[in-house]
Amino acid sequence: MSATNLDPEEQAALLALDALEADEQADAELRHGAFPAELAAAAAALADATELPPPAELRGRVLGEARRRRPPGRPVHAPTPCSPQEAYERTVADFAALLAGLEAEDWQQPAHEDHGTVKDLVAHLVGVERLSLGWLDPEHPSDEGVDVDHLTATRPAIDEFHDTDPIGVAARWERAAWAVAEVARRGDPGRPVHFHDLVGDVGALLVMRTFELWAHGMDIALATGRPLPALDDERMAMMSGRLMAALPLALAFRGTPVPQARVRFVLTGRAGGTYDVPFGAPGTQPPVTLTLVTDAVAICRVAARRLPVADLPVTADGDHALAGAVLAAVDAFARD
Amino acid sequence: MVTSRLARRTVRAVPTGAEPSDATLLARVLAGDETALGALYDRHAGLVYGLARRVTRDAFLAQDITQEVFAYFWELPDRVDLTKGTLRSYLAVVAHRRAVDEVRRSERRSRIETTTFTVEVVEGPEPQVVDAAACEWRRRHIAEVLAQLPEEQQRAVSLAYYEGQTYVQVARTLGIPEGTAKSRLRLALGRLRVLLGDELGAVT
Numbered sequence: 001m002s003a004t005n006l007d008p009e010e011q012a013a014l015l016a017l018d019a020l021e022a023d024e025q026a027d028a029e030l031r032h033g034a035f036p037a038e039l040a041a042a043a044a045a046l047a048d049a050t051e052l053p054p055p056a057e058l059r060g061r062v063l064g065e066a067r068r069r070r071p072p073g074r075p076v077h078a079p080t081p082c083s084p085q086e087a088y089e090r091t092v093a094d095f096a097a098l099l100a101g102l103e104a105e106d107w108q109q110p111a112h113e114d115h116g117t118v119k120d121l122v123a124h125l126v127g128v129e130r131l132s133l134g135w136l137d138p139e140h141p142s143d144e145g146v147d148v149d150h151l152t153a154t155r156p157a158i159d160e161f162h163d164t165d166p167i168g169v170a171a172r173w174e175r176a177a178w179a180v181a182e183v184a185r186r187g188d189p190g191r192p193v194h195f196h197d198l199v200g201d202v203g204a205l206l207v208m209r210t211f212e213l214w215a216h217g218m219d220i221a222l223a224t225g226r227p228l229p230a231l232d233d234e235r236m237a238m239m240s241g242r243l244m245a246a247l248p249l250a251l252a253f254r255g256t257p258v259p260q261a262r263v264r265f266v267l268t269g270r271a272g273g274t275y276d277v278p279f280g281a282p283g284t285q286p287p288v289t290l291t292l293v294t295d296a297v298a299i300c301r302v303a304a305r306r307l308p309v310a311d312l313p314v315t316a317d318g319d320h321a322l323a324g325a326v327l328a329a330v331d332a333f334a335r336d
Numbered sequence: 337m338v339t340s341r342l343a344r345r346t347v348r349a350v351p352t353g354a355e356p357s358d359a360t361l362l363a364r365v366l367a368g369d370e371t372a373l374g375a376l377y378d379r380h381a382g383l384v385y386g387l388a389r390r391v392t393r394d395a396f397l398a399q400d401i402t403q404e405v406f407a408y409f410w411e412l413p414d415r416v417d418l419t420k421g422t423l424r425s426y427l428a429v430v431a432h433r434r435a436v437d438e439v440r441r442s443e444r445r446s447r448i449e450t451t452t453f454t455v456e457v458v459e460g461p462e463p464q465v466v467d468a469a470a471c472e473w474r475r476r477h478i479a480e481v482l483a484q485l486p487e488e489q490q491r492a493v494s495l496a497y498y499e500g501q502t503y504v505q506v507a508r509t510l511g512i513p514e515g516t517a518k519s520r521l522r523l524a525l526g527r528l529r530v531l532l533g534d535e536l537g538a539v540t
Contacts, residue, residue: 006518013522018436019496019503035429037420041536042529044421044428046497048474049482052386054402055395062377062403063370066410072370076414264369272367291371293364315360 012036016043073274081238084206085184087231091213092177094229098217099170102224107166111216111223114151114336118220119166120158122173125216127157129176132209135195136183136202150196150335180209196335198253207242208333210235215304215334230297236271240296243303243330244275250332251279256325263326264288267296279326290318292326302327305334355379358423365413373410380424381406382471384431391435391500401438405431421536432497439500481531489524496521 006014006024008031014020015028016039070076082090099122107119115124131153161169189202198204217229231239244265251258260280267273272295276288294314301307309327316323356364356375364372384405389398405427409416416426482490488510495501495509507517529536 007522010518010522013525014496014503014518016525017493017496017521018433019501019506019521021502021504022440035421035426038529038536039525040429041421041425042525042532043497044425044432045528045532045536046478046482046493047383047387047428047432049478050386050390050498051382051471051474052389053382053471054385054399058385058399058402059374059377059381061399062381062406063374065403065407066373067370069407069411070368072368074368075366076368076412078368264371266364266367266369266372268363268367274364274367274369291369293360315356317356 008032012039016040018043075270075272077270078273079233079237079271081241082234083189084203084210084238084242085181085189087210087235087238088184088206088213089181090235091210091217091231092174092181094231095177095213095217096170096174098220098226098229099173102166102220104166106220106224109223111219112336115154115158118223119161119169121216121219122166122169123158123161123164124154125213126161126169126173126176127154128209128212129173129180130157132180132195132205133176133183135193135205136180148196198333204242207239208335210239211300211304212335215306215336218301218304218306233271236269236297236300237273239300239303240267240271241273241275243300244277246333247277247326247329248279250329251326253332254329256329258322258325260284260286261290261319261322262286262288263322264291265299266291266293267299268293269296272296288318290316290322290326292316292323299330302330303334305331305336359418362413362416362418362423365410370410373406376409376423377406380427383424384427387428387431388435390498391432392438397438398435401431401434404434425536436500481528484531485524485527489520489527492517492520493524493528 006028011020011024011028012032015025015032016036020028102118107117109118110116111118111121112124115121128150131148161172164172184202184206187202191202193200193202193205195205195208200208214229214231220226221228244267247263258279262276262278262285265275265277267275278285280286292314294312298307298312299314302309302312309330312327314323314327356372358376358379361372361376365376381402385398385402388401388405389395392398392401408430409427416423482493485493491510492506495506496503501509503517503521504514506521507514510517512520
């Protein structure tokens with residue numbers, strides 16, 4: 001018998017009950033989908049009458065097989081995190097494209113509480129790129145030095161470009177940004193770099209700069225009525241992973257005392273993942289006392305200070321005082 | 337102080353003793369959190385195993401099917417669409433389909449071998465039912481709902497769903513025309529849908 005001879009309603013019901021003949025199955029699935037939702041739910045309710053606890057030893061076998069098929073910790077179809085260098089370069093390109101699309105009136109929109117208009121913000125970034133070049137290249141240190149305040153150190157750049165037309169400022173920023181990328185690419189990416197009040201490596205600086213360009217891209221988008229810039233999954237995966245790795249340092253940086261504890265972060269979304277972050281004495285593996293479930297992009301926005309932590313959708317299961325302390329330190333390394 | 341303000345205002349705490357919803361656990365599974373898979377196993381393994389055992393009448397096959405259903409779910413959790421139904425329904429559908437496949441594979445094998453194939457029923461001791469009351473309530477509830485169907489519909493649905501028969505086999509077993517078997521099954525499922533009503537859309 002051909003499935004096309006079946007009445008469609010009858011066919012859907014038989015599909016939901018798995019009562020079709022083998023040669024009718026494919027046609028039915030094509031017509032109704034593999035699981036005709038409502039009817040399948042009605043059929044599945046019948047399963048409740050058969051509930052029976054499985055043998056206790058089956059649990060370990062099931063979890064073992066699951067682990068074999070997909071290693072824990074990474075999301076389904078996990079993107080491969082890109083390198084900090086790649087992330088910075090892609091974000092420079094995105095930011096340049098954003099600037100190229102601005103209209104004349106957009107440049108005069110107020111974009112940032114401290115820096116000023118869109119044009120002032122880009123001038124600020126010229127100053128940041130200059131600082132970054134100095135930090136990356138010890139033979140040509142920045143005049144401002146290392147341990148400088150992010151805002152005041154870039155104020156001279158904003159003043160310098162006060163009378164320059166916006167396109168000229170954008171061009172200066174782009175040249176400076178690519179120069180940073182070029183210097184960063186030379187030599188060992190793990191070489192130590194001292195920037196602001198932090199000591200990291202070239203990668204750490206580029207990650208911070210990627211966060212900053214993304215954050216200022218959001219500022220400009222909001223100021224000019226554009227959609228918020230979205231980074232690709234490879235960048236978000238790298239940034240959220242780096243953020244997780246930096247959290248113990250972030251709490252130490254803030255001087256937040258924390259107990260010996262391990263916090264499980266379950267970051268949802270395509271660039272998410274599961275991270276067990278140890279706090280307290282290094283090298284120890286205390287048990288997980290807190291699980292925080294939140295969105296990977298949202299927590300990165302908190303880290304960039306573009307989402308108040310009070311607005312972060314997060315679920316905490318466990319030590320709530322620790323949850324508050326950890327979340328308060330997420331933006332410890334942001335520099336506006 | 338910032339910390340205490342955050343603890344008070346921003347963290348949606350899971351109340352002590354409250355279980356995370358299936359939706360939350362699914363999001364965690366998607367992110368690779370295997371403890372969430374463990375929690376979902378603890379919640380729904382009885383459904384999957386019980387159904388597989390009922391359909392296959394084989395405890396070992398039922399264990400294999402349970403393993404396969406949860407491993408498949410862990411491998412491809414993005415197949416679950418909670419806008420279209422509950423996770424529990426999804427797992428039941430996948431378990432049922434695999435159990436039926438096993439039964440029919442066994443039937444084909446027995447036909448090819450032209451020997452009588454006896455499905456082994458292992459009636460060994462079962463572990464204690466952890467949430468026995470909930471299981472019992474659901475069992476009774478479904479039995480009550482089924483009892484509201486005309487007897488011939490109950491029988492047809494029972495053969496198809498619990499014994500994995502096709503409508504052709506149902507017709508043969510009951511000695512009725514195939515067309516009658518088809519319409520009985522359609523009417524039975526439609527009536528069940530009405531009787532179960534809002535319960536079907538509830539996402540736990």
